[in-house]
Amino acid sequence: MKEGQPMISSIHIDNAATYSNITIEPKQINFVYGGNGTGKTTLSRVISGTSSGSYHIEWENGTNLETLVFNGEFIEKNFSERISGIFTLGEDDDKTARRIEELGKDIDDLGNEITTKSKSVTGQREKQKEAFQQFAEACWIQRKTFSRFSEILKGTLKGKDTFAKSCLAKAAEVAADGSPQIEDLFDEYARVYSNNLQKQERIELSELNEIAVPEACNLLTEPITGSGNTPIGAFIDYLQNSNWVKQGVELYPLAKGRCPYCQRTLPAGLETEIEAYFDDRYEESVGAIRSYQATYASFRDRVIQSIEAIEESVPNEYDVNEVDAAAEALNHVLDVNLSAIKQKLVDPSSKVEMSDETEALTAVKAAFGRIDKQIAANNELCDNISSTRSDLSRRVWGLILHNLSSAQKAYSRSAGGCEKAINSIQAIITNKEDEKRKKQAEKAHLETTRTSITPTVDAINSLLERFGFTGFSLSEDKQSKGMYRIVRPDGADARRTLSEGEYNFISFLYFYHLVYGSLETDGIDTPRVVVIDDPISSLDSNVMFIITSLAKEIVKDCRDGKHGIKQVFILTHNVYFHKEVTFLGSRSKWPETKCAYWIISKADERTAISHHADNPISTSYELLWDEIRDIGDAPNKNAFNTMRRILEYYFSVIGGIDYEECIDMFDGADKITCKALVSCINEGSHMISDDFVIVFTPEAMKSYRRVFKEIFYKLGQRAHYEMMMEENTSLPMQA
Template sequence: MIETIDIKNVATYDNQGVQINDLKKINFVYGANGCGKTTISNLIHDKTDLKFKESSIKWKNDLPIKVLVYNKGFRERNFGKGKLNGVFTLGEATAEQIKVIEDKTEELKVLKAEGIQKRETLDKLKADKEVAENEFKEVTWTKVYKKYETEFKEAFTGTLQKETFKNKLLQESASNTTVLQTIEKLREKSKTIFGQQPQPIQPITQISYDRISEIELNVIWKKIIVGKADVEIAKLIQRLNINDWVNQGREYIQDETCPFCQQQTITENFQSELESFFDETYLNDIKSLKELKQEYNLLTQNLINELNTIESNQKSLSSSKLDIDKLSAYLKTLISQNAANTEYLLNKVKEPSRSIELISLKEQLDFISELINSANSEIKKHNDIVANYSTERSNLIKSIWRYLVDEYKNEIAAFTTKKSGLEKGIENLEKQRKEKLDEYSKLDVEVKNLSKNVTSIQPTINEINRILKSYGFLNFAIVPTKEEGFYQIEREDGTIAETTLSEGEITFITFLYFLQLAKGGLSEDEVNNERVLVIDDPISSLDSNVLFVVSTLIKEIIKNIKADLGAIKQLILLTHNVYFHKEVSFIDGRTKTCNKTNFWILRKNDKVTGIQSFGIDNPIQSSYGLLWQELKSEEVKSSLTVQNVMRRIIENYFKLLGKLGDDELILKFPTKEEQEICRSLISWINDGSHSINDDLFIELQDRTIEMYKKVFKDIFILTNHEGHYNMMMNLTEETV
């Protein structure tokens, strides 16, 4: 059964839309032509149409059933093809067969009701479980999280939402076996461990300088490197101590000219003696000297660069363990000593015969190395603390949760027990509901198979023709076509009558076909399916006699729905005809309301449809009563509507019943001024309902309407018909 229809942003429905709530078994919706009734029936017929993408239909227990919609679209879908689909019913079944099917169908109803009950109970248990979890979640958040948020917030990292905190507490309750500690001890540890977490420090790379020390101790630096002594020229060179000077000058000998005196004194014998003096031993020593100097300079410069980098990096670290001041002092001395050694080496290469002693860098490098070792020792201690900190912090967090679980153990146990019970109940109900569904499906197949054996389309033909003849439609009838399973409309002479039928005849026969479809189905399987009927203006083109027939047929359906007989479970009827509405909604002379019935009125104001609910009270008793209903409705704001309503009430009541004309009504007012106001009212309502207003007249303000409503009331008071006015406006003595 449909419970709610929500329709918006389509046709005359704006973005606020209209919501028809609390739909009952029988539902009457009254509305003038063009106010959106057919839009509602089209929505129910095909919710998947894209124009209804913002509209919705809510079914009871979320269980949709088959919907049959009668409107203009139904006629267009079923007529105009030259034939009608056959409708299968149980008309040819024996009493015994029908009894079996009815009994099985009743069993289906019982099973469905039991299934719905199981589902409702299941939904209630699921809702109870959700409520219990939400309540527990709120309580744990308030009593546990908020209580310890300030001092233990770091322990709650990752659970800073109600749901995650609740789940964490339950998880810890099931798995935390940490030894229970006192709150005082936990608080003390939290002050030490919680806060800014220390980060590990990268150890400083140790320096290597063994090769530098080895080069510094090489004997070549003290060795006096001179030429061969047993050469004749050696005596002079050694006596004058000009080894290095001569050796350097050798490079400038190009020919016989002496590079020193610039005389042609360089003979072959002299050159031979020079070469003999600076022999291979001398040359090897010079080569070794240069190579060691180059290696030493490269090693020391690389080491100084490395130390400069260490100094720079450590200065940038706030947590450095290195004594930066001492390092800087040692490094400054080291650089100075290295500069001196560089000068010594340069001189030694220039004057190999000179003996030099390099300043040992080992002492400064030992100091620096010791600083680095000491710093690395501190770094190791720090990193050990960091590693242990993670373990200690993890253990502290476990201990905090263990304490919280113990403190809140009674509440946790109560919730866990309740949740477990609900989950078992849900599991059992889901199992029972599945069994009912399986049982229902099996029985439904059985009913469908029974129905297949006793259904046909001939009873539908007979019933439609019977009704047609009963109400004077004698010149045509429904007959089966040559194609099995279809009907066609045929005249007495055998010709197809569809194209020559009047609008009223087509409407009537269409509706009769719809009613048969409502009782049966287009296939044997559908005969016993539950269904909802939506009927939209079934008497638009019918005369008063047929109106009575249609209302009688619908009232029979209403009677069965109220008694829960047959497959039709709900009716939604939409109409613009007051007389039809009054006739079809009439119960009996004594009963005024029914709790299985609801009423609504659709109105269109300023091109937008609105709705007014009347519950079980029928708002339409007669066309005259409807006029008063319109007048007192807060939904009616159009001046044109108010004008027309007032005119028709005055014409109906005073002219036809009271025999009073306009002038007589005006003269009932005692003063000239009041008579003019009454004349103005009558002119206004006649002008508004019989002529086209210009733009200025249409822009009437609400206060103008209210003023004329007061004059309208005064007409009844001054003509001694105030009681009638009060009755029609539902005014009691207290409200008058």
């Protein structure tokens, strides 16, 4: 059998009849032995697909074949009142027959080539899968690295294969880009896919901008003093202690005419002179300073309140530390300026400098401006969220593909090479399939135009007549075209009056010709699996050998790959049929690669099937032959009795042949020797006749052995003799 040829590769019976969870892996030729009721018919029904149980059949290369099964169901189905005709080629059209056979062989060869090429495709696919798995492993590492980008990778994280396929799909859309940093991308991802993402109010600085900085007060940089036109005034200016004097004036009403400091009586008119010193101009200047102090303090409060209000409006996610720092710096400047004004009021004659608060105020506005810019960007993001996310996705995938560039190139080289090989092989397969279809069409046409159901009728009737079945025959049905009937010599229907043995015999002959034919006008050589289940049940022993020969012919054609027979199962409970049908030739055996032996047994209502590489069936009959082979021509009293027992066993028990007919086939001394062997059978297994003397000399034993062999040859049982003696050479036929 050619490798990969379609046939049953595995049979699993989970639950059918007495089978439970049994699996066998049959070979091309299968011999199955088992007693009645062990489960042989259930196995044949499983193969035919008619079993009601739970089972599964695996076919080599996934190609299901036609199954032809001979069992009780076949007989019941096919032998109704009208029997379907079997189309075969007419014998007068040898040229067409040879062409059909040639086409059948070509179709098989093309099928095998297609199978081989398909396996090559499968091999390339496996290489692609291996390369893809390596690529998938590399992708999975990146998947773990980028797992934080769950929304972008959504739908691709179901498994390694899914993610790898997504990477390949993205490679056709997105360019690899290694420039982005993954942390930067994730920061952007956190913003773009934030649950809190929404448009926000922009920062409004108009109120703060409307607060005008008070104009500078020139009095702060000029000393404020009283009138120096009086002697006391001149004296105060000289001492530059107007502040000290002013404080004293405030205490003067409490002094009661005495100096507040030395307690001496004050000169008359001193108070008037001092009051004249602090004239209206002085008071106006000091009043102007106090007014400026109030204005600046109000300015400071409005600025601080405005800053605090603006900062309160800033969304929580924005960092206001920069604003706080700038506001603190501004507050410091304003406080310093207020302190300077206060100092001026304490000492109007002093000069104070104000710090410029504009720069600090600008810094606060700038800090708010930067936050507002972020808010503007956020709002723009909200307005363009779809395109922004798409762009981010592109950059994330670009970085992933950049990281996978080496792995992807390696996969592309390997997978691309495999795909190129696959395309090339597929092209060959397509051509072969086209060629196969053309040959199948030609073959079908030839079979349709050149086939007939008549040759099958003639062949079956010839075998029936040859084996003495003259009371019935197979006939073409004149009323139903393409059908047969079983009839008596007078044309009457004989189907209902046949004995069980006759019925089974003609049924098997019909099945045998169906194996080599078809119920249709074409399909004669359609590939098929043949199953023969106990074909010799209820058959007379005189037809067992023709059944055996026909079964062996089917097995032989299966072995040689002829007539579309791809696989054979022979099931029997008869040990002698089993031995005959399994015999290949002396000193020859079926190769283990093609043939399997199976034993079916049943215990506790559970069927078991055991596989054997060699034929496990051995009988006491075989042991008798073993003894003959071992003794050879040596004078041995047991040898004669062993030969007699073999003849008795074979011709009386197995063959059903009148052994005494063979005596007249011999002449002279050989006839006497034959009579000596056969007469012992006639006298019984345990009796010895007094009519002849048995001599056990070497010459006599050679004569007994030679005549023993010729008995089988003359009765047409040479094949059986050579099978049992395990030899091909012949002894001389004449002493």
